[in-house]
Amino acid sequence: MTTVDVVFRYATPPSEAVTFALANTREVYGIRRLTFDRNARTISVEYDATRLNASVVAQLIRRAGLQLIEEVPLALPAAPPEPAPAV
Numbered sequence: 001m002t003t004v005d006v007v008f009r010y011a012t013p014p015s016e017a018v019t020f021a022l023a024n025t026r027e028v029y030g031i032r033r034l035t036f037d038r039n040a041r042t043i044s045v046e047y048d049a050t051r052l053n054a055s056v057v058a059q060l061i062r063r064a065g066l067q068l069i070e071e072v073p074l075a076l077p078a079a080p081p082e083p084a085p086a087v
Contacts, residue, residue: 031052
């Protein structure tokens with residue numbers, strides 16, 4: 001199993017019906033966890049990459065009724081600055 005996280009930004013907060021539909025997406029084999037950040041309006045999905053890919057996950061979320069705007073790239077930590085050359 002290879003777990004991968006993908007983060008999507010959504011347009012409007014989910015209604016109660018959409019929240020229940022999203023809870024049902026956890027029943028899809030390969031979906032491990034859904035996490036909302038309501039302040040940033042994002043949903044993070046942990047899934048098994050040997051079973052699913054990001055576009056399938058996005059399709060499942062859209063079918064649940066959540067309007068996705070974009071996939072948010074996961075940032076890598078910044079590389080430390082190189083030391084100044086000795087004089």
